[in-house]
Amino acid sequence: MNPSRIASLKLRQILDSRGRPTVEADVILNDGSMGRASVPSGASTGKYEARELRDGDVDSYEGYGVQAVIAKALQACEGQLQGVDALDQSAVDATLRWIDGTPDYGRVGANPILALSLATARAAAAHVRRPLHRYLSSLVPGLLPSLPMPMTNILSGGAHANGGMDFQDFLAMPIGATTYSQGLEWIARVRSAAARLMAQEGRVTLLADEGGLSPGFEAAEQALTLMVRAIEAARLRPGHDMAIAIDVAASQLYVEQRHCYHLHRAGRDLTPDEMMSHVFDLCGRYPILSVEDPFDQDDWQAWQSFTHKMAERSLQLVGDDLFATNVQRLATGIERRVANAVLIKVNQNGTLSGTLDVIALARKAGYATVVSARSGETEDSFIADLAVAAGAGQIKIGSVRNSERQSKYNQLLRIEEEGTLTLAAFMRQ
Missing domain, CATH: 3.30.390.10 (Enolase-like, N-terminal domain)
Structure with missing residues (x-):
């Protein structure tokens, strides 16, 4: 046997x-x-x-x-x-x-x-x-392992918070950190500062699916202003020590019959061009370095136009619903020169090998990869080992609350303790 x-x-x-x-x-x-x-x-x-x-x-x-x-x-x-x-x-x-x-x-x-x-x-x-991350490294030859840069949920809306805000996530990225543990500590400071600021304003600090705070702002500008204030209150420099990422999750906002994006909380309907201008304006006014899913998963024309427009600012443009961790969808995006990063969710693909194929194709094409958890998570820390083994560069787990999130953050601390891996630099830093 x-x-x-x-x-x-x-x-x-x-x-x-x-x-x-x-x-x-x-x-x-x-x-x-x-x-x-x-x-x-x-x-x-x-x-x-x-x-x-x-x-x-x-x-x-x-x-x-x-x-x-x-x-x-x-x-x-x-x-x-x-x-x-x-x-x-x-x-x-x-x-x-x-x-x-x-x-x-x-x-x-x-x-x-x-x-x-x-x-x-x-x-x-x-x-x-062998530790899981070392074994997985043997399945992805040519990809150098590294500790991923955390992209951490601070404020939540969309489907993660019962539509409390139009945009789904406002996240913190510790781009100035030199180690994973330092970056994680900075993130914890920012989240605590955001909770204090919300409490001072009399806002309820309820938690969304991924542990993020759900302030229920009507406008994205309000959330982004709070993010900047929280970063400063955490004694960090916005855009230098800590940057902001946003997940629009626009497929949840898209009204196909009218070919527009309905912002319920803001009371606005935006055409694709107006949505493009809106997000582009936000990126110019706030220290945003990464934008995820600003358009519907089938709105290829808007994605193409926005990718070209965002290139002048060297921002990361992440496809989630657009690519669905599907090698054929990603190949189409690469051919059409759409986005420059792909979210990696193992359950979007269905197998480990299929997921690794998507990561390999992305890296070959020069696309950044962001390994991601889901809103309904378990205490399994597999994706932490996967992000390290594949040298994904970034990981999106959720907020630094709740055991299903902490299991991944803490596994990365254990791997860092081995002392052989360095924190990946943000793709555009």
Whole structure:
């Protein structure tokens, strides 16, 4: 018996950070090595993402349960995966794709498929007795590992905060930090300062899905002004020590019938050109260095125009719903010269190998990569190891609150402690 071959697997229903069911997998090898992984779920989801499945039984977790999905996946996958060598991640993931047989994993479900893919990688790392990030590095030859620059949620709106603000996220990036731990401490200071300033103004400091503060401002300018004030109150220099990133999540704002973007809180409808001018103006007035999803996932013309316009300011333009961690979508974007960075979400893709293919293509084309968590997360820290191993450069986890976020931040602290990796510089710094 080959000791690294898969002997058995388990799937179970657990709860994510929003109290909704998700899938956790155990993969056990012939030598007893075991890997465990759980998968997240998004609130602001694009239509090109791999498809997660739910049971739809309203009497069990209001239809969000996954027990029937798990039973079906176990029946489909167990016999086919047994005997596959866990050290051959490409073969494992090819088997999973073949089992499902659909482009978006709509038959078995991307949630159990991804859980099995990631758990297999953990089992393989246990088998060779290497830390996960070092084992994953062997799967991405040519990409130098590094500690990622955190891109951390401070203020939340959009689908993460029940529409409390039109734009989804206002984030802090410690571009002046020289170490990961220093950058994390700076971020914690900024978040604390923002909470104090909101309390002084009599605003409720409720938390959104990702642990960010939800002030409910009507205009993006109000949120950005608070961000600058919080950075200064944290004894940091806006644009030098700490920069701002924004996630518009414009697909959530897009009204297809009218081809416009509806800003409910601001009481405005913007054409694509007006949205372009609005975001461009904000970037000129505030220390914003990164903009994510300023247009709908199918508004290619607006994306192209804005990419050209943003180039004069050397800003990072990130595609999330636009690319959906899909190699074909990214290839189209590269061909059309759209954006210059891609958000990497493993559950948008469905397998580890597929995700690594997207990272490799992005890096080959000179696109920056930002490994990202989801709004519905688990305490699994896999993406922290992935960001390090692939030299992603940036990571977007959520705020520095709640255990499902801290598990990733703290894993990066442990990896930093090894003393062999440096903090990645921001792409345009």
